[in-house]
Amino acid sequence: MMKEGAIKAADAQPADHQPLTETETVEAPPKKSRLRLILLLAVPLIILGIGAYFYLTGGRYVSTDNAYVQQDKISVSAEVTGRIVEVNVKENQPVKAGDLLYRIDPAPFRIALEQAEAQLAAAKVGVNKLQAQVAGGGADIQAAQDNLVVAQRNFGRYAELLKRGFTTRVLYDQALHGVQEAKQRLADARNTAQVNQAQLSxxxxxxxxxxxxxxxxxxxxxxxxxxxxxxxxxDGFASQTERLQIGNQAVQGLGMVTIVRSGATWVEANYKETDLKNMAPGQPADVKIDAYSGKLCGHVASIGRGTGSEFSLLPAQNANGNWVKVTQRVPVRIAIDCQPTRPLLAGLSVDVTVDTKERPLDVRPAPRPAPAAAAPAQPQKTAAR
Known part of the structure; x- marks a missing residue:
């Protein structure tokens, strides 16, 4: 049986199998031992290096993917209401400041201008008439005064004749009434002159x-x-021009087209409030845009003065029994320092990493003044007994 097992084992070996020499049998163990030693030393060193890296850089870099490219956007609306009769801009078309975007039907406004000019001419005629009346007011007053003098003289004669009995009481009363009428005409002339003069400044x-x-x-x-x-x-690019159609009604104050201003681009990164401990304006930042490859360099331009929920349309009301604390987000503006190779579009998603290793000199807090030295205690005088 042992012989048959030996024969089978010999048959199972491949035909090209050669028995190891004495030299090979002796040299194999040192090679395996050397590889094992290298592995035993390299793995702990790699783990130690990774741990040292995270220890040295832990908390230095603050990242967030809740960040977006922002650009100044101007909503252009009509300042008068009317029908659009001409459109000179298309979607994503570059425009310069002062370029004509669209035109509203000017016919009703030309008519209104003609009416206003007619009213101006009528106002000038009225002023000229008042000036003429003011100029002639002095003559009217003088004539009224002369009539009063004549009426008074006539009344005096009738009064003297009545005393002598050479006239009737009726003629005397008529003369008296003439004096009163002359006085009234003089007063009216003076009032008319004052009114006309008051209407002229x-x-x-x-x-x-x-x-x-x-x-x-x-x-x-x-x-x-x-x-x-x-x-x-x-200057910028026209966007949201679908409302600009000939025949549409342009309503005063309603935005008809948006101009995305060129040259003013930044990143708004919404960091957790717990990440702002060591962040300050001026610190360098790396910006990675999801749509493009590569990174852009920038720096922290400013930190928002309130959380995003604080400026929302409906701020959260936490004064209730079901309140749950939620980490708030604070908008941080990142200025882009590198010139991008491709145009940055408003709303693109980005990843922002801020290096908080060093605090910029211009934003370091001022040193606190040293507390004033306490005055030496004065020895208390004991009253002599």
């Missing part, structure tokens, strides 16, 4: 209140006519 025709009001109405109509041409307020 002095100066030229343009300085008169009625003319000034007509001029203001004319300027308002002219401004409304000018506002029928809606122009770009700044």
């Amino acid at each position: 002095g100066g030229t025709v343009v300085d008169q209140p009625a003319v000034q009001a007509a001029l203001a109405a004319r300027d308002k109509a002219l401004l409304d006519l000018k506002r029928t041409e809606v122009r770009a307020p700044a």
